[in-house]
Amino acid sequence: MSTQDTYVPPKVWTWDQSSGGKFANINRPIAGATHDKELPVGEHPLQLYSLGTPNGVKVTVLLEELLALGFSGAEYDAWIINIGNGDQFSSGFVAANPNSKIPALMDHSTSPTTRVFESGAIMVYLAEKFGAFLPTEPSQRAECMSWLFWQMGSAPYLGGGFGHFYAYAPEKYEYPINRFAMEVKRQLDVLDRNLAERAYLCGDDYNISDMANYSWYGNLVLNNIYESREFLDVASYTNVARWATQIEERTAVQRGRRVNRPWGPEEERVTERHSASDFD
Numbered sequence: 001m002s003t004q005d006t007y008v009p010p011k012v013w014t015w016d017q018s019s020g021g022k023f024a025n026i027n028r029p030i031a032g033a034t035h036d037k038e039l040p041v042g043e044h045p046l047q048l049y050s051l052g053t054p055n056g057v058k059v060t061v062l063l064e065e066l067l068a069l070g071f072s073g074a075e076y077d078a079w080i081i082n083i084g085n086g087d088q089f090s091s092g093f094v095a096a097n098p099n100s101k102i103p104a105l106m107d108h109s110t111s112p113t114t115r116v117f118e119s120g121a122i123m124v125y126l127a128e129k130f131g132a133f134l135p136t137e138p139s140q141r142a143e144c145m146s147w148l149f150w151q152m153g154s155a156p157y158l159g160g161g162f163g164h165f166y167a168y169a170p171e172k173y174e175y176p177i178n179r180f181a182m183e184v185k186r187q188l189d190v191l192d193r194n195l196a197e198r199a200y201l202c203g204d205d206y207n208i209s210d211m212a213n214y215s216w217y218g219n220l221v222l223n224n225i226y227e228s229r230e231f232l233d234v235a236s237y238t239n240v241a242r243w244a245t246q247i248e249e250r251t252a253v254q255r256g257r258r259v260n261r262p263w264g265p266e267e268e269r270v271t272e273r274h275s276a277s278d279f280d
C-alpha cells in the first residue's frame, strides 16, 4: 500500500516546505516578488526573459522563424531566467509577468512598452505584429487558434501532471502516473488522428499552432523527455513523429531550441542571445 492510500487531508491545508520533489525549493503557495532586482535591457526593441524549456522554446522558435522570413524587426535579446535559482521571483520579472513563469516578453517599440506573458499570448502578439504564421481568413484563423489553445490547455497535463509524477516526484505513485499517462496517450492520439489527414495541424501550412505543439509533443516523441519513450510507447504515434521530424529539421527550429538553454552539449548552448552571431 502506498502512502497515498493512507493520507487523510487536514481540515486546512498548510505549506510543508520540505515536501520533496525536484522543484520543492522554488514552489510556493503565494505570488509576488521575493527580492528587488531589475531586468536587464539590451539594444533591440524585443526583450525576451526566458529559459529553454518547451514553453520558452515556442517563442524563440517563432522569433527565429520570423527572422528567417526576413523580418528584421524581430531581432531580439533573450535573457536567461534561471527558475531553479528563483530568478522568476525578482521584482523586475514579476512586473513583466505577475505569474512568475517564463517566458515573458517586453516590446519597447510601443509607447508605453508592451508586456506580454503566457507563451500562447506572446505567439499571437508576435504573429499579429509581423503578419506571419497566423492565418487571416476567419475559419483558418479559428482552426489555428483552436490548436494553439488546445496545446495551452493540454500540455499542463503532460508537464505538470505526467512529467511531474513520472520523473520529478520524490516517489513513484501509481494513481497519478496512471491517470496522467492515460491522458497524455489520449492527447497523442488526438494529434495523431488529425495528422493522419494533414501535413500540419491546420492543413497544408505551418503556423504558430505547429510550433507550440511541436515544443511539447514533438519533443516528447523525438527527444524522450521525462525518459518516457518506452513507457508511453511514443513510437506508435507515427503521424506525430513524421510531423515533428519535419518541424525539427527546420533551421529556425534548430536555432530556437538552443536559445536560453544552460544544459546539453556545451557547443550547442546559446544561454543568452543578442544577435545572429551568437549561434556561431
Ligand SMILES: N[C@@H](CCC(=O)N[C@@H](CS)C(=O)NCC(=O)O)C(=O)O
Pocket: 026, 027, 053, 054, 055, 056, 083, 088, 100, 101, 102, 103, 117, 118, 119, 120
Ligand atoms: N502557461 C504558461 C506556463 C509557463 C510555465 O509553466 N513556465 C515554467 C517553465 S516551463 C516556469 O517558469 N516555472 C517556474 C515556476 O513554476 O516557478 C505559459 O505557457 O507561458
